[in-house]
Amino acid sequence: MTDDGGTFTEAVITVIEAIPAGEISTYGEVAAEAGFPGAARAVGHLLRTTHGLPWWRVISTNGRLVPGLEREHAQRLRAEGITVTQGKVRMGQPT
DNA sequence: TATCTGACGATAG
DNA sequence: CCTATCGCCAGAT
Numbered sequence: 001m002t003d004d005g006g007t008f009t010e011a012v013i014t015v016i017e018a019i020p021a022g023e024i025s026t027y028g029e030v031a032a033e034a035g036f037p038g039a040a041r042a043v044g045h046l047l048r049t050t051h052g053l054p055w056w057r058v059i060s061t062n063g064r065l066v067p068g069l070e071r072e073h074a075q076r077l078r079a080e081g082i083t084v085t086q087g088k089v090r091m092g093q094p095t
Numbered sequence: 096t097a098t099c100t101g102a103c104g105a106t107a108g
Numbered sequence: 109c110c111t112a113t114c115g116c117c118a119g120a121t
Contacts, residue, residue: 008117027103031116040103042117048102049119055102066102073102 008036012046019057022081023094026061056080063088 006013011034019025025033027040036042047055056076059065065073065087074084083090 031103036117038104038116039118040116041101042103042119044102045118058102060102061104064102069102 008034008039008042009046009050011035012043013050013053016043016047016053016055016058019054021054021057024057024059024077024082024089025095026059028061029095030058059089063091065089 012030015030015033016025027043028037031037031039031043034043043058047053047058055066056073057080059073065077065084070087074087077084077089082093
């Protein structure tokens, strides 16, 4: 391994795994924390392809939940203590 | 290797 | 509220 075994993926996964319960982050925030600002799209792919990650703690900056899983997503967030309304995360939540 | 798509972000209409 | 466009990275074909 002349280079690290994961420039983007490993960094992003580490950031997502570091999100404490009851808190939520955005794709852009995670990407920026990983060192790849603007790569929010790749973050969404990792959450979707990589399993074992608290994907429900990651939402879009728009407060929009995951399309197709809004019901599942909202339920998980509520279980963590996050307030969800109309398929969106209430503003003022711990980010 | 090239091209397209996508659990994105922001702006514009 | 919705769609459209550009920019970003990873994965699939």
